[in-house]
Amino acid sequence: MTPPMVQCRSLRKSFGRLEVLRGIDLTIERGRVVCVVGPSGSGKSTLLRCLNHLEEPQAGRVYVDGELIGYSERGGRLRPLPDARLRRQRESIGMVFQRFHLFPHRTALENVMEGLIAVKGVPTGDARQRAADLLDRVGLADRAHHYPAQLSGGQQQRVAIARSLAMSPKLMLFDEPTSALDPELVGEVLDVMKDLAASGMTMIVVTHEMGFAREVGDHLVFMDEGVIVEQGPPREILAAPQHDRTRAFLSKVL
Amino acid sequence: MEETVAGPGEAGPAGPETPEANRISHPLRPGRWLAAGATALILAWLAWTIAINPNLHWDIVVKYQLDRVILDGLWVTIQLTVASMAIGVTLGVIVALMQVSDSRILRAGAMAYVWFFRGTPLLVQLIFWFNIALIFPEVGLGVPFGGPKLVTWETNTLVTGFVAALLGLSINEGAYMSEIVRAGLRAVDPGQQEAAAALGMSRMKIMKRVVLPQAMRIIVPPTGNQFISMLKTTSLVSVIAGADLLTVAQRLYLTNFEVIALLIVASIWYLVLTTVASIGQYFLERRFSRGFGATTPGTLRGRIARNLRLTGSAR
Numbered sequence: 134m135t136p137p138m139v140q141c142r143s144l145r146k147s148f149g150r151l152e153v154l155r156g157i158d159l160t161i162e163r164g165r166v167v168c169v170v171g172p173s174g175s176g177k178s179t180l181l182r183c184l185n186h187l188e189e190p191q192a193g194r195v196y197v198d199g200e201l202i203g204y205s206e207r208g209g210r211l212r213p214l215p216d217a218r219l220r221r222q223r224e225s226i227g228m229v230f231q232r233f234h235l236f237p238h239r240t241a242l243e244n245v246m247e248g249l250i251a252v253k254g255v256p257t258g259d260a261r262q263r264a265a266d267l268l269d270r271v272g273l274a275d276r277a278h279h280y281p282a283q284l285s286g287g288q289q290q291r292v293a294i295a296r297s298l299a300m301s302p303k304l305m306l307f308d309e310p311t312s313a314l315d316p317e318l319v320g321e322v323l324d325v326m327k328d329l330a331a332s333g334m335t336m337i338v339v340t341h342e343m344g345f346a347r348e349v350g351d352h353l354v355f356m357d358e359g360v361i362v363e364q365g366p367p368r369e370i371l372a373a374p375q376h377d378r379t380r381a382f383l384s385k386v387l
Numbered sequence: 388m389e390e391t392v393a394g395p396g397e398a399g400p401a402g403p404e405t406p407e408a409n410r411i412s413h414p415l416r417p418g419r420w421l422a423a424g425a426t427a428l429i430l431a432w433l434a435w436t437i438a439i440n441p442n443l444h445w446d447i448v449v450k451y452q453l454d455r456v457i458l459d460g461l462w463v464t465i466q467l468t469v470a471s472m473a474i475g476v477t478l479g480v481i482v483a484l485m486q487v488s489d490s491r492i493l494r495a496g497a498m499a500y501v502w503f504f505r506g507t508p509l510l511v512q513l514i515f516w517f518n519i520a521l522i523f524p525e526v527g528l529g530v531p532f533g534g535p536k537l538v539t540w541e542t543n544t545l546v547t548g549f550v551a552a553l554l555g556l557s558i559n560e561g562a563y564m565s566e567i568v569r570a571g572l573r574a575v576d577p578g579q580q581e582a583a584a585a586l587g588m589s590r591m592k593i594m595k596r597v598v599l600p601q602a603m604r605i606i607v608p609p610t611g612n613q614f615i616s617m618l619k620t621t622s623l624v625s626v627i628a629g630a631d632l633l634t635v636a637q638r639l640y641l642t643n644f645e646v647i648a649l650l651i652v653a654s655i656w657y658l659v660l661t662t663v664a665s666i667g668q669y670f671l672e673r674r675f676s677r678g679f680g681a682t683t684p685g686t687l688r689g690r691i692a693r694n695l696r697l698t699g700s701a702r
Contacts, residue, residue, distance in 0.1 A: 217589075223587040228585040236579065236583075236597055238677055238679075252592075297586075300587065
């Protein structure tokens with residue numbers, strides 16, 4: 134039996150005294166699109182960042198594709214993985230950030246090539262070809278030689294998605310991918326994400342776009358104060374939330 | 388620009404719509420013209436007094452400008468500057484990386500280095516290095532803490548005037564450069580490192596391919612200044628017989644007493660060197676501001692033209 138794509142077990146994370154994640158248990162099957170919603174400060178982004186070990190949790194475990202992330206287990210004890218092994222794990226988990234974080238000194242094409250060259254060691258010519266294909270896929274073939282500063286927010290975010298896809302990830306994490314965009318640019322990014330979902334990619338999307346969650350999401354997770362309050366099919370939760378806190382939140386954003 | 392732009396709907400309640408009435412007239416600026424005239428006059432007068440002054444011995448200046456001995460000194464100055472800057476920048480990068488490291492011991496070591504070499508005068512450091520044999524008469528390779536030595540050298544044969552100058556200048560420069568590099572590293576958005584880490588890049592590659600190239604944009608302009616400053620700072624090594632441009636000029640005027648003429652010869656060479664360095668700095672800045680369109684420093688020609696134009700009407 135193949136393992137689920139993501140499994141979190143009693144994940145805890147605190148910054149100093151502030152407990153941001155207070156025991157998260159979550160299982161995500163392959164090919165699912167999971168939307169994580171909740172008020173700001175509820176721990177959504179931290180949860181996402183724990184999945185590729187950009188944040189080191191204080192306790193609990195994360196498995197991606199059956200593999201324990203960030204640690205090796207020996208005799209019931211967890212030890213941090215050597216850097217090289219952690220990098221291999223990150224390679225297969227794509228991440229898209231709220232503020233894009235494209236490399237400003239490289240063109241769109243070079244941004245997409247960067248991981249192929251610097252991490253996978255692909256020869257420049259092949260990397261260029263693959264990057265051009267990916268830019269075409271996100272509809273930016275004609276912007277290949279623009280620098281990030283010369284692109285709109287929506288275009289930058291599409292380049293960032295192409296940059297992640299270049300690593301051929303098995304899982305994609307989106308951390309509020311449309312929150313920094315002007316309203317009229319949100320659609321083009323969501324369209325790219327819809328295509329990606331249709332291609333069978335497993336996606337975890339922290340978002341405030343309830344429309345996207347309803348249309349594209351297979352599963353909705355509502356978080357508040359570091360715990361998962363409620364989860365289930367998006368249409369059911371959005372139409373009939375079971376929990377008071379979910380109801381209170383949805384009444385504000387819908 | 389001084390023009391104020393008024394939209395078509397904001398012509399004012401009684402504004403007539405004839406093109407003549409909507410023309411914008413620039414006021415005359417008599418003060419600016421007066422100041423420009425005065426400046427030109429003063430510059431001309433200065434040039435004239437310098438040109439006709441018999442005490443300046445221009446014939447001697449011309450005679451020595453391309454003198455073999457002067458050119459040798461010039462070559463030493465160039466070598467000292469390039470070598471000290473190269474070593475200084477390397478030291479600066481290493482020490483800056485130590486300063487941003489997670490290890491407390493590395494950070495403390497870097498702090499002590501900067502504290503000491505920035506806190507004592509360069510002149511003192513130069514004399515110190517020149518007299519290092521008084522503290523360590525021999526240097527050798529072997530087991531530290533008083534263990535057996537494999538090879539030893541006499542310090543005095545090893546540390547010549549040139550080597551002492553190089554040690555003093557580059558180690559001092561490293562302390563200043565580390566602060567410049569550190570400021571550059573700090574200016575790079577931490578999100579850049581996260582994005583690179585999420586791709587699976589190693590710390591070394593993140594530093595080399597993502598952080599340093601972006602930090603260079605911040606680092607290059609002050610480094611250019613440091614280089615230009617170093618061209619002139621090398622003249623300090625004249626106190627330890629460094630054989631640089633100023634030292635050879637001094638040697639010459641001690642024999643022929645043409646003090647002013649030889650100082651002018653040296654100054655002209657320093658001006659030539661710093662001018663060439665400024666042009667180089669411009670091209671470096673342009674190279675490292677790729678992707679940051681707005682901050683590209685214009686064309687070289689435009690920049691020179693801007694500085695040379697005596698009066699610009701409306702810019």
